[in-house]
Amino acid sequence: MIQLFRKILCPIDFSEHSLAALEVALKVVQQNDAKLYLLNVAPTLAGSAGLQPVPMDPYPQLEKDGQQQLARVGREKIPAAVRYETLVLSGDPAEQVLDTARNIGADLIVMGTHGRTGLVHLVLGSVAERVVREAPIPVLTAHARGRARKAA
Numbered sequence: 715m716i717q718l719f720r721k722i723l724c725p726i727d728f729s730e731h732s733l734a735a736l737e738v739a740l741k742v743v744q745q746n747d748a749k750l751y752l753l754n755v756a757p758t759l760a761g762s763a764g765l766q767p768v769p770m771d772p773y774p775q776l777e778k779d780g781q782q783q784l785a786r787v788g789r790e791k792i793p794a795a796v797r798y799e800t801l802v803l804s805g806d807p808a809e810q811v812l813d814t815a816r817n818i819g820a821d822l823i824v825m826g827t828h829g830r831t832g833l834v835h836l837v838l839g840s841v842a843e844r845v846v847r848e849a850p851i852p853v854l855t856a857h858a859r860g861r862a863r864k865a866a
Contacts, residue, residue, distance in 0.1 A: 722751065733787075736752075738824055738856045743796055808845055
C-alpha cells in the first residue's frame, strides 16, 4: 500500500463541524497508517482595536481547558490503534493551524467548516477559508450537515 499521508493535522474547536472533520481524519489516518495531530487554539479576546485580537499573554486557563477537552476527545473518539498527539496553542486560529502544519511537517490538514455566509462571514472571516487559501499542503474540509445527509 502506498502511504500518501504520514502526518495529518486536525484542528478541533469542539463544534459539531470539527468533530465531523475528526471522523474524516480518522478514516484517512487509518487508510494511510499515519499519525494524527489534534490542535486546539485557545481564543484571544478582542481588544480596543475592535474585532482584531490584540497580542496578549496566553490564557493559561483556556489552554488548560483545551488540553482537558482534547484529552477527552482522544479517549472517546480515537481508536487505540491510532497514533495521535494533542496540541493546544493560543492566538489567531488560522495562523496557528498554518504554523503548526509547517512545524510538524504535516502532509494534510482536515478541518471542519461552519459554512457561515453573508455578513457574519464578512465580519468574522473564515478560518477554514484562510487555511485553504494559504496552506502549502492539501486541506480537506468537512461539514457536519454533510455527514447527516449521507447517513439518510
